[in-house]
Amino acid sequence: MAIIERPSAEIAVAGAAPSGVKPSEALGVFKRPAASTSWKDWLVTVDHKKLGIMYGVAAFFFFIVGGVEALLIRLQLAGPEGKILSADQYNQMFTMHATTMVFLFVMPMVSAFANYFVPLQIGARDVAFPRINAFGFWCWLFGGIFLNTSWFLGGAADGGWFMYAPNSSTLFSPSHGIDFWVLGLQITGIASLTGAINLIVTVLNMRAPGMKLMRMPIFTWMTLVVQFLLLFAMPVITVALFLLSFQRSFDATFFDVAAGADPLLWQHLCWIFGHPEVYILILPSFGIVSEIIPVFSKKPLFGYPIVAMSGAAIGFVGWGVWAHHMFASGLGPVSVAVFSMATMAIAVPTGVKIVNWIMTMWGGKLSFTVPMLFAIGLVVQFTIGGLSGVTHSVAPSDTQQTDTYYIVAHFHYVLFGGAIFGLFAGFYYWWPKIFRKQLSESLGKWNFWLMVIGMNMTFGPMHILGLQGQPRRMQVWTEARAGEGFFNIGFWNRIASLGSFILAVGVLLFIINIIYTHKSKKVAIAPLDPWDARSLEWMTANPPVEHNFDSIPTVNNLDEFFHRKYAEDPNTHEVRQVATAEEVLAELNAHPDEHIHMPSRSYWPILVSLSLPIICYGLIYNRLLMGVGAAFLLLTMFGWAMEPSTAPDDDFDPPAPGEGGGHTKELAPLG
Amino acid sequence: MADTALAHGADHGAPHTTTGLSNNKLGMWIFLGSECLLFGGLISTYMLYKGRVSAGPQPDQIYDIPFTSVSSFVLLMSSLTMVLAVSAAHRRDDRNTNLWLTVTALLGATFVGGQVYEFTAFYREGLGFTTSLFGSSFYTLTGFHGVHVTVGIIMLMALVGMVRRNRIPGSKAETVELIGLYWHFVDIVWIVIFTLVYLIPS
Numbered sequence: 001m002a003i004i005e006r007p008s009a010e011i012a013v014a015g016a017a018p019s020g021v022k023p024s025e026a027l028g029v030f031k032r033p034a035a036s037t038s039w040k041d042w043l044v045t046v047d048h049k050k051l052g053i054m055y056g057v058a059a060f061f062f063f064i065v066g067g068v069e070a071l072l073i074r075l076q077l078a079g080p081e082g083k084i085l086s087a088d089q090y091n092q093m094f095t096m097h098a099t100t101m102v103f104l105f106v107m108p109m110v111s112a113f114a115n116y117f118v119p120l121q122i123g124a125r126d127v128a129f130p131r132i133n134a135f136g137f138w139c140w141l142f143g144g145i146f147l148n149t150s151w152f153l154g155g156a157a158d159g160g161w162f163m164y165a166p167n168s169s170t171l172f173s174p175s176h177g178i179d180f181w182v183l184g185l186q187i188t189g190i191a192s193l194t195g196a197i198n199l200i201v202t203v204l205n206m207r208a209p210g211m212k213l214m215r216m217p218i219f220t221w222m223t224l225v226v227q228f229l230l231l232f233a234m235p236v237i238t239v240a241l242f243l244l245s246f247q248r249s250f251d252a253t254f255f256d257v258a259a260g261a262d263p264l265l266w267q268h269l270c271w272i273f274g275h276p277e278v279y280i281l282i283l284p285s286f287g288i289v290s291e292i293i294p295v296f297s298k299k300p301l302f303g304y305p306i307v308a309m310s311g312a313a314i315g316f317v318g319w320g321v322w323a324h325h326m327f328a329s330g331l332g333p334v335s336v337a338v339f340s341m342a343t344m345a346i347a348v349p350t351g352v353k354i355v356n357w358i359m360t361m362w363g364g365k366l367s368f369t370v371p372m373l374f375a376i377g378l379v380v381q382f383t384i385g386g387l388s389g390v391t392h393s394v395a396p397s398d399t400q401q402t403d404t405y406y407i408v409a410h411f412h413y414v415l416f417g418g419a420i421f422g423l424f425a426g427f428y429y430w431w432p433k434i435f436r437k438q439l440s441e442s443l444g445k446w447n448f449w450l451m452v453i454g455m456n457m458t459f460g461p462m463h464i465l466g467l468q469g470q471p472r473r474m475q476v477w478t479e480a481r482a483g484e485g486f487f488n489i490g491f492w493n494r495i496a497s498l499g500s501f502i503l504a505v506g507v508l509l510f511i512i513n514i515i516y517t518h519k520s521k522k523v524a525i526a527p528l529d530p531w532d533a534r535s536l537e538w539m540t541a542n543p544p545v546e547h548n549f550d551s552i553p554t555v556n557n558l559d560e561f562f563h564r565k566y567a568e569d570p571n572t573h574e575v576r577q578v579a580t581a582e583e584v585l586a587e588l589n590a591h592p593d594e595h596i597h598m599p600s601r602s603y604w605p606i607l608v609s610l611s612l613p614i615i616c617y618g619l620i621y622n623r624l625l626m627g628v629g630a631a632f633l634l635l636t637m638f639g640w641a642m643e644p645s646t647a648p649d650d651d652f653d654p655p656a657p658g659e660g661g662g663h664t665k666e667l668a669p670l671g
Numbered sequence: 672m673a674d675t676a677l678a679h680g681a682d683h684g685a686p687h688t689t690t691g692l693s694n695n696k697l698g699m700w701i702f703l704g705s706e707c708l709l710f711g712g713l714i715s716t717y718m719l720y721k722g723r724v725s726a727g728p729q730p731d732q733i734y735d736i737p738f739t740s741v742s743s744f745v746l747l748m749s750s751l752t753m754v755l756a757v758s759a760a761h762r763r764d765d766r767n768t769n770l771w772l773t774v775t776a777l778l779g780a781t782f783v784g785g786q787v788y789e790f791t792a793f794y795r796e797g798l799g800f801t802t803s804l805f806g807s808s809f810y811t812l813t814g815f816h817g818v819h820v821t822v823g824i825i826m827l828m829a830l831v832g833m834v835r836r837n838r839i840p841g842s843k844a845e846t847v848e849l850i851g852l853y854w855h856f857v858d859i860v861w862i863v864i865f866t867l868v869y870l871i872p873s
């Protein structure tokens with residue numbers, strides 16, 4: 001319920017309201033926090049752009065945590081009989097590495113982009129449920145922190161990221177690590193669910209006039225598909241997590257094989273969630289490169305409807321392939337055949353996209369900027385990962401590959417080479433939009449090439465290691481059993497470890513690039529439209545004002561911004577520039593909406609979400625604490641329910657200075 | 672009234688959305704879509720495990736179909752009263768809105784009471800949460816549903832309080848309708864559970 005414009009008659013009434021009215025009494029429990037520039041504003045903000053930045057910063061922090069975990073794993077395997085990590089620590093390390101990268105880096109980084117750019121791309125002023133948006137962020141952050149405190153409280157989870165039961169029951173993993181894992185993921189799961197509802201409603205309901213579904217930028221399209229995947233995938237893993245925690249905490253029997261339990265129950269639930277999850281991780285990056293490639297090829301995206309629809313097709317078919325993760329579990333020949341075929345089929349819409357990107361570049365005026373390089377990196381590396389995926393879809397072949405490093409190679413090509421390269425493309429592309437300055441291109445090229453070399457050096461050899469039979473999650477190797485010549489696994493393990501450090505230097509250069517760009521006086525403020533972009537998010541100031549658009553644009557075309565800058569000469573059919581970005585923006589701002597209502601800041605999202613880790617610590621350590629947390633949850637939820645999403649001006653603490661108060665804006669026409 | 676003009680804020684009138692449905696309503700529908708999968712997972716688990724009784728009673732030894740039929744009927748009737756509450760809210764008839772909301776909550780509470788009684792009886796007959804796979808999955812499935820009904824009752828009672836004190840942010844009728852949607856959903860899920868768990872013999 002973000003924005004409506006109050007009819008001016010009503011404003012007049014409100015303005016004339018007698019001072020005897022005490023709105024804070026009539027409305028919420030607290031007075032509202034007013035706008036401020038202090039750090040506290042970030043705690044109470046409901047602005048989708050600020051939340052996007054918060055998601056991004058926190059997710060990047062977890063990227064570093066997960067990266068250090070990965071480096072420790074590679075150090076352990078860098079030589080024979082590694083002594084860096086004990087077997088127990090090694091198990092915790094790979095479990096938390098994967099969990100962190102999937103749930104605490106890629107997913108929230110996608111939320112960062114989606115939060116920031118989806119409303120801008122569809123011409124909206126905020127998301128549909130701003131407070132729920134803030135709530136989701138805090139749930140995710142608190143869940144992630146909660147999960148990681150397990151390192152200091154007796155050891156982290158050690159069952160692998162797919163946490164197969166019964167292996168994850170207390171008998172085999174008696175520490176609290178898995179309890180933290182289960183509960184932490186339940187909390188972050190709330191963020192995914194609320195985020196999905198919020199973004200779906202935003203995209204369906206809050207588009208600018210004329211922004212038909214088939215005029216939406218592909219990034220918005222892919223976000224929509226992904227949010228539907230999350231909407232239906234999260235409850236499945238939620239059920240699985242509940243069953244496991246009931247088993248671990250209350251002695252339920254779900255995975256107790258002695259009592260007759262089916263050990264495949266967990267695997268099915270896990271992968272019914274897990275396979276859609278891999279598309280949740282990759283599709284947003286597909287969206288990002290589908291924005292970038294046309295811009296740097298100076299051509300519209302080839303086959304826009306096909307790209308959009310193949311994304312949706314992946315979203316559907318993605319539900320029917322989960323058992324390809326279970327080929328070795330004895331499903332029976334019919335199931336194996338069906339799932340094998342379905343898996344081969346899903347490679348088709350994926351391949352279609354690759355063809356579209358290549359056709360977009362074909363004959364275009366390519367400029368190899370850093371965002372474009374990362375986008376091309378995705379196309380190439382993802383293709384390699386997709387092809388090894390197809391080799392797993394062949395069940396007899398997969399029974400040789402499964403649980404070896406070959407699988408590790410596959411999913412790192414699609415996830416690092418694909419998803420993460422896409423995110424980096426997005427960082428470089430949208431950086432000037434968010435932070436006004438453009439990241440250094442020359443440092444960026446070093447960043448890119450080191451990451452490409454590091455990534456292929458780390459994960460390329462894993463194909464060989466896997467086919468040689470090195471099992472995944474193996475803690476040590478010995479020279480005596482390493483094999484001979486080209487296939488000596490010692491050699492390839494050393495190469496992979498070396499590669500991982502090159503990769504780390506590449507990522508470090510990204511951080512250095514950020515610091516350099518923002519500290520150096522030599523880097524000027526970027527122009528309004530540095531890349532000659534095509535979509536609506538660029539039709540705003542850098543960074544966008546709080547209400548995004550002074551007046552909501554009416555959309556007449558796919559690539560609306562482009563069409564406002566360029567027009568085809570009717571006689572010569574030549575495309576000429578007719579306006580600069582500055583002129584387009586000035587024209588849009590010339591007739592600003594008179595009254596803009598932005599959703600008001602609120603204390604409740606952070607307060608409600610704070611109760612969740614309290615409840616979870618209580619569940620593990622002390623039932624009384626759990627009760628305290630639950631009471632806190634109930635009270636804060638009531639507080640929230642009583643608070644309207646938009647407050648009048650005098651419901652602020654401190655009182656809003658004059659007209660405004662951070663949520664009402666009166667815009668005067670230009671000049 | 673000046674203060675209501677103030678209080679209305681964003682919820683005043685029907686905000687123009689692309690689909691025409693209000694954000695809240697669309698959001699509730701989408702949320703319920705997700706809930707279908709939650710119950711889908713729990714029901715599947717139960718169906719997988721209902722025959723696996725390594726210890727303790729079998730399902731058909733303890734189910735008391737007549738009793739559960741009556742409590743199911745009570746829950747079904749609460750959907751009817753919910754409809755009446757919604758229509759009263761649309762007529763801006765606060766008194767009847769509150770009346771029917773209260774009746775709905777009471778019927779819901781009767782159902783939950785019946786469930787508590789049923790659980791106690793089953794427990795006395797030897798079916799604990801940890802007794803068998805059947806026990807674990809039965810209590811988990813019906814327990815989750817019971818929690819949903821309980822959450823619904825809390826929302827209904829909160830709604831009654833807020834209608835009475837005129838503290839509903841936004842449109843009253845729509846708020847009642849949203850909670851109504853949730854309530855009907857929970858009822859429908861029960862019909863599925865009742866059929867699959869109790870009526871179809873294992």
Ligand code: HEM
Binds near residue numbers: 282350398
């Ligand atoms: C061309 C499309 C793809 C095909 C045909 C495919 C096929 C497969 C198959 C059959 C497996 C199971 C191998 C085994 O465990 O024995 C697998 C594993 C995996 N795939 Fe893919 N895949 C594709 C794309 C992707 C994408 C886009 C992602 C993520 C971005 C991804 C991530 C993963 C992950 C993480 C695993 C390993 C899960 C685990 O066991 O921990 N795949 N893939």
Ligand SMILES: [Cu+2]
Binds near residue numbers: 274275321324325
């Ligand atoms: Cu899969």
